[in-house]
Amino acid sequence: MNRQKCLYIILLVVGISMNFASAKTLILATQDAEDSIFVDTEPREKRSFEDLKDRYNGNEFIYERTSENSGWWTRFKQWLSDLFKSLFDLNSDAEASNITDVILKLFYISIFLLVVFFIVKAILNKEGKWVFGKSSDKSIIPVTDIESNIHVADFQSLIASAESENNFRLAIRYYYLWLLKTLTQAEIIEYDVEKTNSDYYYEIASEDTKEKFSYTSYLYNYIWYGEFDIDETQFSKAKTAFTHFLKSVKS
Structure with missing residues (x-):
């Protein structure tokens, strides 16, 4: 037997010995772990939960909003968004929602200006006077x-x-x-x-x-x-x- 073959045989024996030692160590470790686990054998009390839907049906427990459980204002805005999306042939719900927000803001401003207009008109018609001014027509006398x-x-x-x-x-x-x-x-x-x-x-x-x-x-x-x-x-x-x-x- 030449030296090269002897070297291969020695390396094979050493490798098998090391694998065997590692496997033995792993088995012993597993056994030690199993010996250290506490197993509770006490009887368990069975618990029951009744009327969970009735107890947790409030608005704060709704995590997914739909048209049915949303407020009337949210449904109205959604209806407007769908309407504008259909009218203007929009491809995005977000774009339709932005247009809805802009139109609603313009509506709020218009209502505010109308209220201011009628207030000013009412003030002017009250014997021709401004709130902090003198009479605009001296001929208007009670x-x-x-x-x-x-x-x-x-x-x-x-x-x-x-x-x-x-x-x-x-x-x-x-x-x-x-x-x-x-x-x-x-x-x-x-x-x-x-x-x-x-x-x-x-x-x-x-x-x-x-x-x-x-x-x-x-x-x-x-x-x-x-x-x-x-x-x-x-x-x-x-x-x-x-x-x-x-x-x-x-x-």
Whole structure:
């Protein structure tokens, strides 16, 4: 036997010996591990869980949202997204959702602007005033204060407004106060809110003017203080008397 073969035989014997030793060590280790495991042989109490679905059916236990268990707003947005996806032929749910969010934001802004518009309009219509400003039209005076402010009142506008509402009694009241204003400006009378018709009558020097004033005063007292409802025909006759008197004073 040559040296090379002897060397192969020696290496084979050594390898087999080492494998045998390793296998023996592994077996012993496995046996030691099995000997160290504690086996509990005590009897086990069987436990049961009842009504789990009833106890854990709250909203916080829903981990997957569907159209059935989502809120109405979420379902509405989903419906809008599906609608826009169909209308605009979108390929992505995310893109449809983004468009929905943009449109809803624009809707919120529009509602806000409308609310602001109506608030501002309401403020402006309240006797022509801003919240922190003065009156935008000095001729707009509460009815109860007209007698104290006849010199700044725009009676033409007030009469036109009363006529448009078919408030003929109020229109006659404005005509009479307008007449007092005109007579004062013509220095025929001296206006005072405390004076009576008789006081003004005796201040007038012209007999013709006295006669016209007496008649218009009668119409005013009968219609306004008498609280008689008048129709358009009766109002037209009274209006003619006042307008003719006003024109004669101005001329």
